[in-house]
Amino acid sequence: MAEPIVSLSGITKSFGGVKALVKGELDLYPGQVTALVGENGAGKSTLVKILTGVYQADSGTIRLGGEVVQIGSADEAQQMGISAIHQEAVIFDDLSVAENIFISNRPRRHGFVDWAEMRRRAAAILATLNSDIDPSIRMRQLSVAQKHLVQIAHALSYEARVVIMDEPTAALSYREAQELFAIVRRLKAEGRAILFISHKFEDIFVVADRYAVFRDGAAIEQGQLADTDNDKLISLMVGRTVSQVFPKLPAEIGGEVLRVESLSRWPEFADISFSVRRGEILGVYGLVGAGRSEVMQAIFGHTIPDSGHVFLNGQELHVRRPEDAINHGIAYLPEDRQGQGTLLRLSIGQNITLPILSRFVHHGFLHAGEGARVAEEMARHLQVKMSSIDQPVQELSGGNQQKVVIAKWLATDPRVLILDEPTKGIDVGTKATVHRFISELAQRGLAVIMVTSELPEVLGMADRILVMRRGRLQASFDRAEATPEIVVRAATDA
Amino acid sequence: MHFFKFSRDAGLGALTLLLLALVSIAFPAFISPSNLFGMFDDTALLILLAFGEMLVLLTRGVDLSNSAVVALAGMIAALLNQAMPEAGVLPVLAISLLVGLLLGMFNGILVWQLRLPSMVVTLGTMSVYRGLVFVASGGAWVNSNQMSPAFLDFIRANVLGITVLSWFAIGLVAVAVILLRYRPLGRNLYAAGNNPSAAAYAGIDVGRMQFVAFTLAGGISGLCGYFWVSRFGVAYTDVALGFEMQVIAACVIGGVSMAGGVGTVTGVVIGALFLGIIKNALPLIGLSPFWQMAVSGLVITGAVVVNARGERSPGRRILEQSSKPETAAV
Numbered sequence: 001m002a003e004p005i006v007s008l009s010g011i012t013k014s015f016g017g018v019k020a021l022v023k024g025e026l027d028l029y030p031g032q033v034t035a036l037v038g039e040n041g042a043g044k045s046t047l048v049k050i051l052t053g054v055y056q057a058d059s060g061t062i063r064l065g066g067e068v069v070q071i072g073s074a075d076e077a078q079q080m081g082i083s084a085i086h087q088e089a090v091i092f093d094d095l096s097v098a099e100n101i102f103i104s105n106r107p108r109r110h111g112f113v114d115w116a117e118m119r120r121r122a123a124a125i126l127a128t129l130n131s132d133i134d135p136s137i138r139m140r141q142l143s144v145a146q147k148h149l150v151q152i153a154h155a156l157s158y159e160a161r162v163v164i165m166d167e168p169t170a171a172l173s174y175r176e177a178q179e180l181f182a183i184v185r186r187l188k189a190e191g192r193a194i195l196f197i198s199h200k201f202e203d204i205f206v207v208a209d210r211y212a213v214f215r216d217g218a219a220i221e222q223g224q225l226a227d228t229d230n231d232k233l234i235s236l237m238v239g240r241t242v243s244q245v246f247p248k249l250p251a252e253i254g255g256e257v258l259r260v261e262s263l264s265r266w267p268e269f270a271d272i273s274f275s276v277r278r279g280e281i282l283g284v285y286g287l288v289g290a291g292r293s294e295v296m297q298a299i300f301g302h303t304i305p306d307s308g309h310v311f312l313n314g315q316e317l318h319v320r321r322p323e324d325a326i327n328h329g330i331a332y333l334p335e336d337r338q339g340q341g342t343l344l345r346l347s348i349g350q351n352i353t354l355p356i357l358s359r360f361v362h363h364g365f366l367h368a369g370e371g372a373r374v375a376e377e378m379a380r381h382l383q384v385k386m387s388s389i390d391q392p393v394q395e396l397s398g399g400n401q402q403k404v405v406i407a408k409w410l411a412t413d414p415r416v417l418i419l420d421e422p423t424k425g426i427d428v429g430t431k432a433t434v435h436r437f438i439s440e441l442a443q444r445g446l447a448v449i450m451v452t453s454e455l456p457e458v459l460g461m462a463d464r465i466l467v468m469r470r471g472r473l474q475a476s477f478d479r480a481e482a483t484p485e486i487v488v489r490a491a492t493d494a
Numbered sequence: 495m496h497f498f499k500f501s502r503d504a505g506l507g508a509l510t511l512l513l514l515a516l517v518s519i520a521f522p523a524f525i526s527p528s529n530l531f532g533m534f535d536d537t538a539l540l541i542l543l544a545f546g547e548m549l550v551l552l553t554r555g556v557d558l559s560n561s562a563v564v565a566l567a568g569m570i571a572a573l574l575n576q577a578m579p580e581a582g583v584l585p586v587l588a589i590s591l592l593v594g595l596l597l598g599m600f601n602g603i604l605v606w607q608l609r610l611p612s613m614v615v616t617l618g619t620m621s622v623y624r625g626l627v628f629v630a631s632g633g634a635w636v637n638s639n640q641m642s643p644a645f646l647d648f649i650r651a652n653v654l655g656i657t658v659l660s661w662f663a664i665g666l667v668a669v670a671v672i673l674l675r676y677r678p679l680g681r682n683l684y685a686a687g688n689n690p691s692a693a694a695y696a697g698i699d700v701g702r703m704q705f706v707a708f709t710l711a712g713g714i715s716g717l718c719g720y721f722w723v724s725r726f727g728v729a730y731t732d733v734a735l736g737f738e739m740q741v742i743a744a745c746v747i748g749g750v751s752m753a754g755g756v757g758t759v760t761g762v763v764i765g766a767l768f769l770g771i772i773k774n775a776l777p778l779i780g781l782s783p784f785w786q787m788a789v790s791g792l793v794i795t796g797a798v799v800v801n802a803r804g805e806r807s808p809g810r811r812i813l814e815q816s817s818k819p820e821t822a823a824v
Contacts, residue, residue, distance in 0.1 A: 054695060075697030090692040092685050094756050103685060103696045112676040143811040267811045291812040471812035 003066060004029050005193045006051070006082075006162055011060035013046055020046040024060060025219035026212055028162060028193035033184060035204040035225065036197045038214035038237055044197055045087060047214070048166050051195075052084045053077035078104050083160035085151050087167050087197075091139055098122035098135035101153045125153045130179055144289030145171055145470070152180065156187075163187055164195045169203055170288040170453070173469075174492040181207050199454075201230050215239055248461050249439040254278030256314075257447040258330075258416045260299065263308030268294040269471040272308070276416065276447040281438065283462025284451045286491050291471040292451045293335055296418050300332040301325045312416070326355055331409035335420040335451070344394035348386055349375040351393050352408045378407040382437065402434060410441070417441060420451045435461060455484055467491050502749050503760045510768045517775040524778065531656050537770030538663035539725070542718050543737070544744040544766045545670050545759065546711030551745055553687045553704045554754030555612035559601060560715040560741060561734040562623035567593040567719025569627045572636040572645075572729035579642035586645060590720035591713055597623060598712015602705035612704070620738070627731045638727030649724050659721055666714070670759045683707060688755025743790075744769050747797040769793075 004027040011024030021043040028034050038044050049055040051062070053071040061068050064080055071077050092100055098118045099106065107117040122135035131149050133142065142150065148171045155163060165184075169177045184207050187194055196208055204211070204225070211228065213220040213236040220236050259275040269291040276282045284292050298305045301319035310317045312328055319325045325332070343351055352375035353360065360371040376389045382403045386396065393404055402422065409417065422438065423431045438461065442448050452458050458465055465482050467475045467490040475490035518525040543560055550557040571590040578585070597619070604615045638646060649659040674680035686693045686703035693700050723729040748765025750757030772793060776786040 052695070053697075073697060073699070074695055075699075078697050084695075086695055088691070088695070090689075090695040092688040092692060092755070094688050095681075095684060099681065104698075106678055106681065108678065112672075113678060113681060141811070143813075267813050270813055289810070289812060291810075294810065294812065 002030055004063075005065060007063040008047070008051070009061055009063075011047065011050060011057045011062070013043075013050060013055060013058050019217055021050075021057075021217045023218040024050070024057070025222070026195075027222065028195055029210070030161075030193050031188055031191045032210055033188055033194040033196050033208045034210040034212055034222075035208035036195055036212050036214065037201075037204065037233055042214040042237070043217040044214055045166065046217075048084065048086070048164055048195070048197070051077070051162075051164060052082055052086075075104070078158065081159065081161035082164070083155045083158060083162070084164035085155045085166060085168050087170075089147065090151060090154070091147055093138070093140040095139060096136055097126075097133055097139055097142070097150055100139050100150050101125060101135070101157050103154065105158050121157075122153070125156055126150075128156075129153060129183070143470075145173070145176070148172065148289075149176070152183075156183070160192065162193045162195070164197075166197045167199065168196075169198060169200060172287070172492075174489070177203065177492070201233065204233075205230075213237055248281075249436070249443055251279040251281075251439070251443040253280050253463065254445065257312065258299075258449075259311040260295075261309040261311070263295065263298060263305050263310070265294065265298050265303060265305045267471075268303075269298075269468075272468075272473050274466055274473070274476070276449055278445050278447055279442050280463045281442050281448045281450055281461055283458035283465045284449060284468060285455070285458045285465055285487055286453070286468035286474075288453060290468040290491070292468050293420050294471075295468075296332060296420055296449070296451060299325070300330060300418065302332075326412055326414075329413070329415035330418065331412055331414035331416070332418040333405050333409060333420060333422060335424060345392055347390045347392055348379055348384065348396075348404055349389040351404050352378055352411055354408060355412050374411065375407075378411055379404070382407050382410075383433070399431070399434065403437075406434075406437060414446065416447045416449070418449045418451070421453065422450060423452075423454070423457060455487065459484065459487070469493060503758055503764065506747070506749070506761065506764045506768065510764055510771065513768070513771055513775070517771070517778070521775075521778050524775065531660070533770055533774050534663075534767075535657045535660050536774065537766055538657075538659045539718055539722060540740060540744055540770060541663045541763055541766040542666055542714055542721075543741045544748070544762050545666055546714035547738075547741045548745050548748075548750050548757055548759070548762050549683060549707040550612065550704075550711050551687075551742075551750050551752060552683045552754060552757055553700070553707045554690065555605060555704055555707065556742070556752070557601065557616050557708065557711050558613065558738050559597070559616040559620040559623055560711060561737040562620045562627075563594055563597045563712055563715035564719045564722050564737070565627045565729075565731065565733040565735075566597065566623045566630070567716035568723035568733055569630050569636070569719075569729045569731075571720040572641060572723050573630065575642055575645045576636055576640050579645075583644050583648045586720055587717070590716045592716070594716015594719065595709055595713040597716065598709045599705070601712065602708030605708060606701040606705040609701070612708075624731065624735075627733070631729070631731070633731065636723075636729040641724070641727065646724055646727065649721055659725065662717075662721070667759060667763055674759060679706065684755050686755075690754075740769060743794040743797075746801060747794065749801060751801065765797075 006028040008024050008026045011021055013021040024043065024047050026047065036044050046055065050057050051071070053074045053076050056072065062071060063069070069080065071080065092103065101122045102118050107114045107121060119135045126133050126135065129149055129152060133146055133150070139147065139150065152168065168180055172180060184194060184196070196204065198204055208225050210222065211225050211233065212222040213233065215237060254277055256275050256277050261273050263272040264270045272295050274282070286292050297303050299310055301322045301324050304320065310319065317328055319328070349372045353371040357366065357371065360367045372389055379386065379389060384403045384407065385400050393401055396404065419438065423434050438448060438450065450461060459482060463479050465477045465487060466473060467487060469491055477487065514525060523529060546560060547557055567590040570593050571586045574589055575586055601616055601619055604610050605612045649657060651658045653661055674683070682698045683703050685696065685698055686700040690700045722734055744766040745757065745762055746752065747768055748757065748761035750762060769790070772790060776789060781789065
C-alpha cells in the first residue's frame with residue numbers, strides 16, 4: 001500500500017481537567033475511504049477539530065505527506081488541502097448560498113470578489129450534487145436538508161487532498177445519501193484521502209475501505225474493512241459484547257393521557273396526530289432536522305402552533321407558555337442539555353428545585369433548607385454521583401448532569417414526560433442507567449415520549465414508534481412489528 | 495440575495511423623501527439646492543462616524559468611544575495647528591488620522607487579545623480618551639481665532655458646488671461600498687459577525703476582524719476630530735459629547751443589526767440623512783429643543799422595533815414550500 005497522506009500519532013488534548021483525547025492515532029491513504037467509528041465522547045470530533053486546525057493538540061505529531069506539520073488555524077488547514085464537513089452547522093444565515101460555499105476562498109479578480117464567477121461556480125458544484133438551489137438567495141431561506149447540502153458543497157469547493165466528513169448523512173434522505181456516496185467514490189477515484197465518520201454502519205460498509213476505532217479518547221484498532229464485520233466493530237467500540245444495553249422493563253399500559261390532533265406550525269411541521277397512554281414509552285424517531293423537537297416544543301408551550309389541538313386526560317389544553325404546561329403536569333427535557341436544560345454554575349440542589357421553588361415559600365420567604373432536603377432525596381434516588389447537593393452542576397459528568405435534569409422534572413410530579421435525545425453525549429455505562437430510569441418511570445404510570453435519533457435506543461425502549469420525516473408524521477409501528485429496516489426506510493424515504 | 499435588505503433600504507429611502515416633501519410643503523425654501531447642500535454638509539460628520547460604527551457593529555461589537563476620539567484627535571489637531579500655524583493642513587490631517595488609528599487599535603487590542611466585551615472596553619476608553627483631552631489642553635479652549643486660516647478653510651472650500659467635507663463623506667461611502675461588497679476583508683467582517691463559531695471553522699479570525707473594525711473606526715473618528723473642530727471653530731473637552739448615541743442611532747435606523755453581520759452602506763447613509771433632516775426640520779416647525787430630543791428618541795425606538803420584527807426568525811424551515819396551508823396563521 002502507498003504511504004499515508006496524513007498520519008497522526010500520539011495526539012493528546014485536554015479541556016480543563018477533562019481528557020478528550022489520550023492517544024490519537026490515525027492514518028489516511030490516498031484514494032481510500034477510512035471510516036472512523038466510536039461512541040459519543042470517544043474523541044472523534046476532537047480529532048477532526050485538531051486535523052482541521054480548529055483546536056491545537058497538546059502533544060503528538062501530525063505528518064502530512066511524510067513531513068511533520070503544525071496546523072495552527074482553520075485557515076492553515078485549508079491551505080494544506082484539508083477540507084471538512086463539520087457536524088456543527090457552519091452556516092452564515094444572512095449571506096448568500098454562493099458565499100457560504102466559497103466562504104474561505106471567494107473567487108477574485110484583481111483582488112476584488114468576483115460575484116458572477118462565484119455564483120457560476122456555486123451553481124456548478126450544486127449541480128454535481130443534483131441540487132437546483134439558487135446560489136444567489138440568502139441561506140436563511142433554505143430548509144435544514146438544503147443547508148446541509150450547501151455544507152457539503154463547501155467542502156468540495158476547493159482542491160482538497162484530504163476530505164473529512166463528520167456525520168454527513170445524519171440529515172439526508174436515502175436518495176440524497178446515495179448521491180453523496182457517488183461523490184465520495186468520485187473523490188476516491190481522484191486520489192483524495194477521505195475520513196468518513198458515521199454512526200450508521202450500513203453507510204460505512206457501503207462506502208469505506210478501511211476503519212479506525214476510537215474508545216474513551218484512544219485509538220483502539222485500524223484495519224481493512226473487508227477483514228471485519230458489524231459485530232466486531234461494535235464490540236471494539238464499546239469494549240465488550242453488547243447485550244442488554246437497553247433493559248426495557250415491562251410496564252402496565254393504561255388509558256390515554258395525552259392526545260395531539262392535527263398540530264401544525266409553519267414552516268416546522270404539519271398535521272401531527274398521536275396519543276400516549278399511562279405507562280407507555282412512545283418513541284419518536286427521525287433524521288436530524290425532521291421536526292421532532294419542534295413538535296415537542298409546541299406541545300410544551302415554548303412555541304405556539306398555528307392550528308391543532310392538544311388534550312390531556314380528554315380535556316383540551318390551551319398552552320401558551322411553558323409555565324402552563326408545567327402546571328398541567330407536562331415536563332420537557334430539551335436536547336441541548338447545557339444550553340437549555342441546566343444552569344451549570346448553580347448547585348445540584350438549586351437546579352432540581354428550580355421549577356418547584358414556590359412550594360418552599362412560606363410568608364413570602366424562601367426556605368432554602370427545605371428545598372435542599374427535597375432535592376437531596378431526589379438526587380439520591382436517581383444515584384447522582386456528587387460530593388454534596390451544593391456541588392455546581394458543571395463539575396458533573398454528562399450522564400450525571402442528565403440525571404440532575406431528570407430529577408428536576410420529576411420533582412414537578414409530571415404525568416407526561418417528554419425526553420428529547422435523553423442519552424445524547426452520554427457514555428455507554430450511564431446510558432443504561434438512564435434507560436433503566438425511563439423504564440421505571442413508565443412502570444410508575446408516567447406517559448413517556450422519547451425523541452431519539454438512535455435506532456437501537458428507539459427499538460429497544462419504545463412500546464410504539466412514530467417516525468417523522470421533513471416535518472410530517474410518516475409512519476407508526478408497534479414494538480412487535482418494528483424492525484430496523486422498516487423504521488429506517490420510513491425515516492429516510494427509501 | 496439582498497431582496498429583504500434592498501426593500502428595507504428602498505422603504506427607508508422613500509420614507510426619507512416623504513419626510514423631505516412634507517417639510518418642504520410647509521417651508522418651500524427647505525428644498526432649495528443651497529439648503530440641501532448645507533444639510534448634507536451638516537450630516538457629513540454623522541455619515542462618516544456612522545460608517546465607522548457600522549464596521550464595529552457588523553462584527554458584533556459596539557464602539558461608544560468614537561465621540562471621545564473625535565474630541566481628543568480634534569484637540570491634538572488644534573494644538574498642533576496652534577504650535578505650527580505655517581505647516582498647513584496636511585500634517586493636521588495626518589496626525590488626527592494617526593491619533594484615531596492608535597486609539598482605535600487600543601480598543602481593538604483589548605477586545606481581541608483580552609476577549610473583553612466591546613461595550614465595557616469602550617465605556618472605559620470613552621472616559622479615558624475624554625480625560626486625555628483635558629490633560630492635553632490643560633482644560634483650555636482653542637478658539638477659531640487661534641486657528642490658522644488654512645486649518646479653518648480647508649473643509650469649507652467649495653469644490654464643484656459642495657464642500658470638501660461633503661466630498662470626504664461621499665468618498666468614504668464609495669470606499670465603504672467597495673470594501674464591504676468587493677473586498678474579501680469586508681466580506682469576512684460580515685461573516686465574523688453573522689456566525690462567529692462558523693467563521694472560526696471557515697478560517698476567519700473573528701478577534702482579528704474585530705480589531706480591524708475598531709482600528710478603521712478609530713481612524714475615521716480621528717479624521718472627524720479635525721473636521722469637527724475646524725467646522726465648529728472650537729476645541730475643548732466636551733466636543734461631541736454624547737454624539738456616539740446619534741451615531742449608533744443612524745446605524746440602527748439604517749438597518750444595521752446590533753446582533754452583528756447585517757447592514758448595508760446605503761442603509762447607513764439614508765439613516766444618517768434621515769436623522770439629519772429631522773434635526774434640521776424640527777427647529778423650523780418651532781418645536782422646543784426638549785421636544786426635539788423626544789421626537790428623535792421616538793424615531794430611534796421606532797426603528798429598533800421595525801428591525802426587531804424583521805429579524806425575528808420564524809423557526810427552522812423543515813416543511814417543503816408547497817405544503818404551506820392556506821389557513822396559515824397571520
